[in-house]
Amino acid sequence: MLSVADARARILESLRPTAAEVVALADAWGRVTAAPVAARLDQPPHDVSAMDGYALHASDGAVGARLRVVGSAPAGHPWDGRLAHGEALRLFTGSVMPHGADAILLQEDADAADGWVTVNEATKPGRHIRRAGQDFSRGDILLPAGRRIGMRDVGLAAAGNHPWLAVHRRPRVAIAATGDEIALPGEPIPAGGIVSSNAHALAAFVRALGGEATVLPIVPDDLPAIAAAADAARGADLLLTTGGASVGDHDLVQAGLAGHGMALDFWKIAMRPGKPLMFGQLADLPVLGLPGNPVSALVCAVLFVLPALARLSGLPAAAPLPANDHRADHLRARLAPAADGTLVATAFERQDSAMLRLLANADALILRAPHAPAAPAGEQVSVIRLDTLGL
Amino acid sequence: MLSVADARARILESLRPTAAEVVALADAWGRVTAAPVAARLDQPPHDVSAMDGYALHASDGAVGARLRVVGSAPAGHPWDGRLAHGEALRLFTGSVMPHGADAILLQEDADAADGWVTVNEATKPGRHIRRAGQDFSRGDILLPAGRRIGMRDVGLAAAGNHPWLAVHRRPRVAIAATGDEIALPGEPIPAGGIVSSNAHALAAFVRALGGEATVLPIVPDDLPAIAAAADAARGADLLLTTGGASVGDHDLVQAGLAGHGMALDFWKIAMRPGKPLMFGQLADLPVLGLPGNPVSALVCAVLFVLPALARLSGLPAAAPLPANDHRADHLRARLAPAADGTLVATAFERQDSAMLRLLANADALILRAPHAPAAPAGEQVSVIRLDTLGL
Numbered sequence: 001m002l003s004v005a006d007a008r009a010r011i012l013e014s015l016r017p018t019a020a021e022v023v024a025l026a027d028a029w030g031r032v033t034a035a036p037v038a039a040r041l042d043q044p045p046h047d048v049s050a051m052d053g054y055a056l057h058a059s060d061g062a063v064g065a066r067l068r069v070v071g072s073a074p075a076g077h078p079w080d081g082r083l084a085h086g087e088a089l090r091l092f093t094g095s096v097m098p099h100g101a102d103a104i105l106l107q108e109d110a111d112a113a114d115g116w117v118t119v120n121e122a123t124k125p126g127r128h129i130r131r132a133g134q135d136f137s138r139g140d141i142l143l144p145a146g147r148r149i150g151m152r153d154v155g156l157a158a159a160g161n162h163p164w165l166a167v168h169r170r171p172r173v174a175i176a177a178t179g180d181e182i183a184l185p186g187e188p189i190p191a192g193g194i195v196s197s198n199a200h201a202l203a204a205f206v207r208a209l210g211g212e213a214t215v216l217p218i219v220p221d222d223l224p225a226i227a228a229a230a231d232a233a234r235g236a237d238l239l240l241t242t243g244g245a246s247v248g249d250h251d252l253v254q255a256g257l258a259g260h261g262m263a264l265d266f267w268k269i270a271m272r273p274g275k276p277l278m279f280g281q282l283a284d285l286p287v288l289g290l291p292g293n294p295v296s297a298l299v300c301a302v303l304f305v306l307p308a309l310a311r312l313s314g315l316p317a318a319a320p321l322p323a324n325d326h327r328a329d330h331l332r333a334r335l336a337p338a339a340d341g342t343l344v345a346t347a348f349e350r351q352d353s354a355m356l357r358l359l360a361n362a363d364a365l366i367l368r369a370p371h372a373p374a375a376p377a378g379e380q381v382s383v384i385r386l387d388t389l390g391l
Numbered sequence: 392m393l394s395v396a397d398a399r400a401r402i403l404e405s406l407r408p409t410a411a412e413v414v415a416l417a418d419a420w421g422r423v424t425a426a427p428v429a430a431r432l433d434q435p436p437h438d439v440s441a442m443d444g445y446a447l448h449a450s451d452g453a454v455g456a457r458l459r460v461v462g463s464a465p466a467g468h469p470w471d472g473r474l475a476h477g478e479a480l481r482l483f484t485g486s487v488m489p490h491g492a493d494a495i496l497l498q499e500d501a502d503a504a505d506g507w508v509t510v511n512e513a514t515k516p517g518r519h520i521r522r523a524g525q526d527f528s529r530g531d532i533l534l535p536a537g538r539r540i541g542m543r544d545v546g547l548a549a550a551g552n553h554p555w556l557a558v559h560r561r562p563r564v565a566i567a568a569t570g571d572e573i574a575l576p577g578e579p580i581p582a583g584g585i586v587s588s589n590a591h592a593l594a595a596f597v598r599a600l601g602g603e604a605t606v607l608p609i610v611p612d613d614l615p616a617i618a619a620a621a622d623a624a625r626g627a628d629l630l631l632t633t634g635g636a637s638v639g640d641h642d643l644v645q646a647g648l649a650g651h652g653m654a655l656d657f658w659k660i661a662m663r664p665g666k667p668l669m670f671g672q673l674a675d676l677p678v679l680g681l682p683g684n685p686v687s688a689l690v691c692a693v694l695f696v697l698p699a700l701a702r703l704s705g706l707p708a709a710a711p712l713p714a715n716d717h718r719a720d721h722l723r724a725r726l727a728p729a730a731d732g733t734l735v736a737t738a739f740e741r742q743d744s745a746m747l748r749l750l751a752n753a754d755a756l757i758l759r760a761p762h763a764p765a766a767p768a769g770e771q772v773s774v775i776r777l778d779t780l781g782l
Contacts, residue, residue: 076572078583155592163577181467186554192469201546
C-alpha cells in the first residue's frame, strides 16, 4: 500500500496552477498573485513633511530666529516657488517640501503671528522629512508571484498604483457525494439512510482555501449515474467524490469511473482513517475519491485536498535554506499551509533589511541559530508568526 | 488622553450584534450563528454496522459455526425481517442492523459460499456496531450561538438535518478615505498627491472579518463633502473614515461631522502610532475616524476595528474559568481574535468528554494545571490550538 507522502506526491505531480485572470484590486483579497507586482511610482513621490509645521532652510532654524511665512501648502496643494533664506512655508503631514527647504520646524516648537514665525527649538536638516522613494521606488517588487493577497497586500498594491491585479483563477472543484443511503438536509431521508454532510463541508473547505466549489446532485449507487456525474464535472480542475471508493460489492465509484475511461492511479493507502482513497485521471480531469465516512473524508481532505488546492492556486512549494554565519538570523518568510497540514515557511530570496515593505510582506520570521547548517526543503524550522491574525 | 483599553471599551459599549437573517447551509461558512443549532435527529438514526461483514446473534458466532445467509442489506437498503438464530445477514459499512442481531462477523473473518457463511473468528456482542445516537441525539446542541461557522460546523449542521441556519447579518461597514491629496489607483494623481491605499485595505480587512464593506468615493477636505459622506453611510453599522481626524487646520473630518450632528466621544488616545483616533455617534451610526497614515490606520484597525467587527458579528466576549481540581484539565474552547489582536479562548460551558462532537466544536484546548486557581476573564492561558488550519 502507498504511503501518505507518496500518495500526496502522486496527486500533486498531476496538478498545475490555474491560469491567470485579471481582477479589480477591490476583489483581489484572498487571491494568489500570478505575477510579481512592481511599484509604478516612488512612494512617497516627493520629499514630504512627516509633521505639521514649517519648511525652512536648516541654517535659518536657530532658536530665536524670525522667518517670514510666505505661504501654506496643505497635503495635495504643493507650493510652487523656491524658498529663500529668511522664509518659511506652512506645511502639514504629507505636504510636499518646497524647493530650497531642507528642514522642518515643528508647529509645537514655533510661535506664529501676523505672517511671521519664531523658532523656539533649533531645527536639524532632514529631520521629519520623508524622502521620495523612502517606502519604495518605481520598479520595486511589492508582491512576489504566488502570494496569497492579504489586506496589507491590497494596501501595498494600491499604493503602488495598481487598479487591477493578475491572479490565478480560483481552482474549480466539483464535489459529488455518492450513496443510496444519503439525502441532502431537509429532504426526505430514505429508509435506513442518513443526512449527507460531506459535500457541503467539503464545499466550505474548498471555499476556505480560495477555490470555487460546485456541489453536484447526490449520485446514487449506480454505474451510469456515476459516469454522468463525471461528465457533469467537465471543466473543473478537480473532481472530489465521497463514498464508494473501495472495491466492496457496493463501492461503485471506481468501477463507474474506470468504465467511463478513468486511468486509475491508486485506490488504497496506508493510513487510518481513510484507507480507501482513490486517485485517477479522467481525460484531463483529476479525480480524487474520498471515503464516505465524514471523519475520514475530513482527514483525507486536510492531507490531500489542501495541498492539491495550494498547488492549483499557484502557491509556492518549499525551498531550501543556505547555511548561516555567526549571527542569529531572522529570515523574512511566507507561510503557506501545505502537505500534511503543517505550515511551510518559504524565506524570501531577498533579505534586505532596509525597508518595512519586506517585513510587511512576511508572514513569519524563520529563526536561524548562529552557524546553523544549510537546511534542505522540508526540514523543520522555528518561526515567529507575524500572520497570527490571518489578515 | 484616553488609554487604548478605555477607548476600545467605549467603542464596544456603543455596538450591538447585528440582527439575525436566514441563509442556506451552503452559504453559511464563515457566518456567525445567531441561535444554537440543535440536532433534529439521532446520529446515526439506527444501530448500524461500522464494517463490511455479516450481522448475527453473538451466541451463534463461535469459530467454525455455519450460518445461513438470509439476505443482503447495503447502506440505504435496510432488511425488514427479524434475524433468527442460525441466520446471518450480509451488511456493509453504514448498513442498518437487523432486528435480533447483536454482533458483526467481519467479512475478512468469514468464508462465504452458496448462501452460507462460516465463522473463522469468534464475534463479540456489540463490537463494530455504531449505536443509534452515538454521535448525537435529537435536541443536542450541535453549535452554540455566537459560533463562527467553519467547514466542520457546516458538516455537523448538515448531519443534524439543517438546510438553513439563522446567522447574524454581516456587519455593514462604510469606508470613507478623506483628503485632497489622494487618488484611487490608476486615476490621475493630483499635484503633490499620492495613491489612496487605506480604503481598499480596510475593505479587505472588513471582509476578512466577515463584514460587508462599502467604499465611498474619496472625500475632499471640504465640510459639506464630509457631511454628505456621512449621509451616504446611512444604514451602515459603522462608518470608518481615514485622515483628517485630528484638529489641525486641514483636519476637517471632526468639524464636518460635528457640524452635521455627530456627538463626539473622543478624538485622541495615548498610543503610537495612531494618536488622532476619533469616535462619535451620528444619530444611530457609530463613526470611527482612523488616522490617514497607512501604518497608523492598520494598527488602529487591528486594535479597534477588529474587536468592533467581532462585537457587531455576534461573537462572544471572554468568560472567566473556575478553579481546577487535582487533575491537569484540557478545556475545550472557542478561539476568537479580539481586543488587542490576541486570541481570546472561551471555554465551553459544558465540558462533557463523552463525545467527539464537543471536540469537533473546539478551536483549542485550554491547559489548566492541577489546582490552578480560578482565572478571571482576560487572564492569559496556555492552549493547544486545534484550528491552526483555519478550517
